[in-house]
Amino acid sequence: MTITSREAPPAGQVLPFWESLMAMFGIAFVVMLVALDQTVVGTALPTVVAELQGFEYYAWVATAYLLASVITVPIFGRLGDYYGRKPFVMASIIVFTGASALCGMATSMPFLVLARALQGIGGGMLVGTAFACIPDLFPDSHVRLRWQVMMSAAFGIANAIGPSLGGVLTEWYGWRAVFYVNLPVGLLGLVFAWRYLPHLRHQSHAGPIRVDWLGAALIGLGLGSLQLSVELLPRHGFGAGTVGLLLLAVAALVGLWHWERRSPNPILPLDMFRNPGLAPLFLLAVLVGFTMFSLLLYAPLLFQGGFGYSPKEAGLLVTPLVVCITVGSILNGRIITRVRNPNAMLYAGFIMLALACLGLSQATRDMSRHLLLALMLVGGFGLGFIMPNLTVFAQQTAGRTQLGIATAMLQSLRMVGGMAGTALIGTLVDRRYADGVRAALAGAGANDWMPRLGDPQVLIDKAAQSGLLAQLHQAGHNGALLLEQARLSLVGAIHLGLVLGAVVAALGIWLARRVPPIKLERAVKQATMAAE
Structure with missing residues (x-):
């Protein structure tokens, strides 16, 4: 049935002002749920690892979430195109908040990694559907950019309080509180989504739809095997297990390519990668995901483990990064409709x-x-100039029929980049830190202490440090000097990872020239929609 209201909707949107406002509040709470989780967890993660004893799982806390999201984002982006997005938005909130509670109850790092994977399923459902609700409500790109200020404000609130909140909660109530804080936000988002978010769907896609489950399984198998092989490589080298995982990853990804070419309803629409307007945007999404997630994950470790700051102090330092993503997005919305060449904002963002x-x-x-x-402020502004433009440019290029899947692919590929960044930099940090500590211990004739100092979590856990220093002193070693050398090894390892992030961002500057000139035109007519 068609939308009916006592008030005619303004041009460029499908609902009257009040209904649009309430619907956007619902989407904003959903966005806050994901943004808050990303910012508070990064600050608390070093403390989590120190308590649960498992630095080898440090990167997996993030990559398990990202891997699950990568698989679910395109599935629900496609389903939302056909059946409407509201049911999936509500289901995703339930899954996400339930998984958050499980994360808070984790008793070991493997338990936490599995709970984060479940949380990633809910997060992928959220990203695949919630972001695509906005162009459904506001087909005109100019109108959409004005309303997206609410989304930027939601990100701003979550990003402003997230890092500091993560540090305060970790210090005062323990790291489990950073996951439990998602519960009230999720409940509020569920109420608003159920009450105010309209159920919009394209009439032309009625009927049963087959989901490409085999394609989803091949994506998960390929990326999961690749991720695991990268994690195992520093500790086991090119052994049978590592080589086997690499071969499995290659076989799964090659099989995915062949299957998607003949699948009637592919989860990975290869024709979109051949689109000269969308392909460079997808590549840039991978690059920005690589750099963004590397900063969010390893800047707190640098500040806490490398510089000795408390979680609260580290949170305050990370705050400008995440807050300025929002501020930059708001400024971008004001600037991009007024400049002759909107593509210039991508260059500015990647340079910063x-x-x-x-x-x-x-x-x-x-x-x-x-x-x-x-420095964190500059990085935040750069991300704020890149991410909303990638989304708007992709939605403008894809058109109404592929809007949802294009938005989902963009978000999914950003997560693929995040997986690559956290895995590669995590492997680099782990290997370089271990080599540095091993050399320091060899020079002091203290090789037997490698199991204790070889894990960076000792640089974060103050209680463990005190006990270790006493034991080293009793053994006749200069414990303070060895601990300082371990700290310098961690700083040097993270520095090298950040140089890699800078190289990837510089590659984004070069690739931005492949994006065709974008012209933000006003919608001439709205797509036919139905509301239930």
Whole structure:
């Protein structure tokens, strides 16, 4: 049935103002749920690892979430195109908040990784459907950019309080509180989505739809095997297990390519990758995901493990990064409709992101905190200039029929980049830190202490440090010097990872030239929609 209301909707949107406002509040709470989780968990993660004893799972806490999201984002992006997005938005909130409760109850790192994977399923459902609700409600790109200020505000609130909240909760109530904080936010989002978000769907896609479950399974098998092989490579080298996982990943990804070419309803629409307007945007999404997730995950470890800051202090330093993503998005919305060449914002964003990574790769414990804050601010503005434009450009290029799947693919590929970034930099940090500590211990004739100092979690756990220093002193070693050398090894390892992030961002500057000139035109007519 068609939309009916006592008030005619303004041009460029499908609902009257009040209904649009309430619907956007519902979407904003959903977005806050995902943004809040990303920011508070990053700050608390070093403390989590120190308590649950498992630094080898450090990157997996993030990549398990991302891997599950990568698989579910395109599935529910496609289903939302056909059946409407509201039912999936509500289901995703339930899954996400339930998984958050499980994360808070984790008693070991493997338990936490599995709970984060379930949380990633809910997060993928959220991303695959909630972001695509906005162009459904506002087909006109100019109108959409004005309403997206609410989304930026939602991100702003979550990003402003997230890092500091994560640090405060971790210090005062323990790290489990950073997961439990999702429960009230999820409940509020569920109420608003159920009450105010309209059920919009395309009439032309009625009838049963077959989901490409085989394609989803091949994506999961390929990316999961690749991720696991990268994690095992530093510790086991090119052994039978690592090589077997690499071969399995290659076989799964090649099988995925052949299957998607002949699947009647592919989860990975290969024709979109051949679209000259969408392909470079997809590549840029991978690059920005690589750099963004690397910063969010390893900047807190640098500040806490490398510089000795408390979780609260680290949270305050990370805050400008995440807050300025929002501020940059708001400024971008004001600027991009007024400039002749909207593509220029992508160049500006990647330049700022590269400078932030490069500057942070030279940071030391003695560096002014104001300078550290400035570097995080520049990185945040860079991300704020990139991410909303990738979404708007892709939606403008894809058109109404592929809007949902294009938006989902963009978000999914950003998560693939995040997986690659956290895995590669995590492997690099793990290997370089271990080599540095091993060399320091060999020089002091203290090789037997490698199991204790070889795990960076000792640099975060103050109680463990006190006990270790006493034991080293009793054994006749200079414990303070060895601990400082371990700290310097961690800083150097993370610095190298941030240099890699800067190189990836610089590659984004070069690839941005392949994006065809975008012209943000006003919608001439709205797509035929139905509301239930």
